[in-house]
Amino acid sequence: MKKFISIILFMALLFSGGQYPSAAEVKTYPNSVNVSVHINNSLTLTLNGSYQLTNRQTGSKSIIPPGTTITSSSNGTAVTVSYTGFSQSSTSGFDVQELAGTATLAVFTSQTDMRRGADASYSKVYTFQTGDSANYLGSFTNKTTGELWYNVTIGAYTGWVPAKNAKLTEGDKLSLAKISNGLTYRGSFYLKKNGSQVEVINILDMDDYLKGVVPNEMPASWHKEALKAQAIAARSYAANMMILTSTAASQVYRGYTSEDARANTAIKETEGLLVKYNGKPIQTFFFSTSGGRTANVGDVWNSNQSSFPYLVSVEDKYENSPYSNWSEEYSAAAILKSFGFDSTVKLLDISLEVKGANGEVGAVIVKTTKGDKTVSGNESVIRRLFPVSSSAHYNLLYSNWFTMEITRSQPALSVQTNSGTFPIEDMNGQTVQTPSGQVTLTESQVSVQTPSGIITSESGTGEVLSVTLNGKGWGHRIGMSQYGAKAYAENGWTASQIITHYFKGTTVSK
Incomplete structure (x- = not known):
């Protein structure tokens, strides 16, 4: 009878959503940051560790069973969270809070290769440097060699290392959540309504956040002092932001998955x-x-x-x-499209207005058969006028520090002389015969009598066919x-x- 009662009690706890007291406390982050990491109509979080779910509307708290996958969605009014035996809605959203605990870490005393198996013959997965640490999962003694090996994990890498190269120590227990965007994150989460979608805000300690930023903003293989400079700059940037995104709009952040x-x-x-x-x-x-x-x-x-x-x-x-110097070519049609002209328009001229101390472009002026147009603005405005096809470069020109070479058609004007017909690029400066005698023109716009009537020309320069931008930086x-x-x-x-x-x-x- 006692056994039967125990089973009933266990099942009641499981299917009530785990609403029972816990000795563990919600983990706090003295230098916390908030990062928006995912937005979707419906999403999942698979929780590997200890978490508490708090309904922000009602204040009710539930312990989430370890290994649980929770599903969250929004109907535009409230956020719903559900998993086996549990479902709640909240107009204010939910907190998925990491619970404090301890775990064992392996701290490396020398450079050590992580291998796929507990033997030096297995292929290398990763290399730890002296002072690096990884989460300890277990141990194994190789019966052939008698050597003790530790099973460890860091970021996306899991494997085996010789115990002689590491010492075990107690550290904070690592709880991780894998979101349906395919990435795994440290810390806690706020599931909030964003229109008809759910937005996931990752809340975690500053330096744990940086672990998911630095190797995405700068290759981890670069010199350590450069990595340290990146860490300092990224920390200072984040410290001045109320909420961050996970993209280059703030700093590229890919969570625990990308740690190095x-x-x-x-x-x-x-x-x-x-x-x-x-x-x-x-x-x-x-x-x-x-x-x-x-x-x-x-x-x-x-x-x-x-x-x-x-x-x-x-x-x-x-x-x-690779981006110290670069060149990009654009057709007249592509430029006209950027400036909002249709395909029937011809590009007569294009010029740059330089405003920066180094030669940065502050405005671009086009002359067309449908009138002139000037676009001016900050560097992002100028770069959008000349898109590149690569999404890795955000489809923007690499920088606004560039010069321009123009390719034109043959000049549209020509003159008849005793020696034949010759093209000219501009009427300005030309000497012509008039009833009053010879006159040297002082401007490009002139009116000329032809058998077909009077023609007024702004310039004899041929229309623009393409431009090549030669620039620096990204x-x-x-x-x-x-x-x-x-x-x-x-x-x-x-x-x-x-x-x-x-x-x-x-x-x-x-």
Whole structure:
């Protein structure tokens, strides 16, 4: 009878959604960040660890059984969360909160290869550096060699390492959630209504967030001092944002799935460091390639330069990137389309208005058979006028630092002389015979009597067929060049030296 009662009690707990007291406490994050990581009509979270579900509307709390996959959807009014034996709705959304606990970590005492099996003959999966750590899963003694091996995991990698190269220590228990976008994340989550969709906000500690940022913003194989500079810049940027996205609109963040021990080490070694100006943290911007010099913020964005004395143009003397110099060709039809003209229009001329100290373009002017048009604006406006086909480059021209070469058709005007007929590009400066004598023209627009009547011409220049843009750099070019940071690190610069070079007048401190 007692056994029967126990089974009933267990089933009641399971199918009531686990609404029972827990000794575990909700984990807190002293330096928390909020990141929007996924939005969809319906989504799932598969929870590997200990979590508590809180209904923000009613305040009710439920312990979620480990290994549970929860489904969330929105009808435009409320968010619904359900899993086996549980379903609730909330107009204010739900918190999926990580519960605190401890876990065993393997800390490496020397460079160590992770292998697919517990023997050196297995293929290498990953390489840990001295001081790196991984989550310990278990151990195995190879009976052939008598060697003890640890089963460990880090990011997307799981495998075996020789125990002699690592020591076990207690650390925070790692709870992970895999979302239906295919990525796995640390931390807690807020499921909120976003129109008729559900938005997932990942809430976690700053440095755990950076572990999912740094190797996505800069290759983890780059010099450690460059990685440390990236960590400091990314931390400072995040510290000045209320909520972040997981894309390049903020910083590329791919969660635990993308973690790399080399980047994790760089984050650990810069723990708490921020970029400051006059003792206050600043929002640090970074980008791929400057092309030899970074930009003044006032030259490429609609910003008051005096308000950002640390975002000024500096030299990138070592930078070497695939995007240091580039060329892109555009047909007249493509340019006219960008300016909103239809296919019947002809492009007569195109010119650039340079406003930046280095030659950054601030406006593009076109002359057409349907009139003239000028488009001006910050660097993103100019770059959108000349799209590239690669989504990896966000379909934008690499930068707004470029010059232009024009290819034209043959000149439309010609003159008859005693020696024959010759094309001319412009009437301005030509000498013509009139009833009053010879006159030298001082402008391009003239009226000429022909057998068919009077023709007025603006210019004899042939229409534009295509243009070639020759430019430098990739990105907005404000703040830190990532390829530049790599090059400075390879030339012996420290992370702090790199940061204070790109952000003039700043310091690096906690």
